[in-house]
Amino acid sequence: MPDIDDEEAEVIKYGLELIIGEVPKILLLFIIAIVLKIGWLVIFAYFTMLPYKIVAGGFHLKTNIGCTIGTLSIYYGNVLISKYITWTQIYTKYIVILIAFVFSMIMVSLYAPADTVNLPILTKKEKKNKKRFILHICNSIINRFNSN
Secondary structure: OOOOOHHHHHHHHHHHHHHHHHHHHHHHHHHHHHHOOOHHHHHHHHHHHHHHHHHHOOOOOOOHHHHHHHHHHHHHHHHHHHHHOOOOOHHHHHHHHHHHHHHHHHHHHHHOOOOOOOOOOOOHHHHHHHHHHHHHHHHHHHHHHHHO
C-alpha cells in the first residue's frame, strides 16, 4: 500500500465524512417515505432535485441533525404539497411555479456555492464563476422548455 501524504489523507477523510453523513440521511429519507406510502413520489423528487443540488452546492447547516431535518423537510414538503394541493385554474399553477423558480434563483445567487470549512472557495473569482455556471445551467433549462 503506498504512503499517503497529508493532503491525500484530508481528501480521504472528507470523502468518508460525506459517506457517513449522507448514507444514513438518504436511507432515513426513503424508509420513512415507504412507511408513509409516498416512496415513489420521494424517489421522483429526490432525482428531480439532485442535479439542482449538485450544481448549487446544497444548503449547509451547522450540525448533521440539522442537515437531516432540513433535508427531510425539503423533500417531504415538496411531495406533500404536490400531492395534496391541487390548482383548479391553470394560470395559478404557473404563477406559483414562477414564484418558486424566482425564489430558488434568488437563494442560489445569495447562498450558493456555499463557502464551508470542507469546501472553501478561495477567491471571489471562483465564486463568481460558479454563480455564472449555475445561472447558465438554469438559463439552458429554461430555453430547453421554451423551445418545445
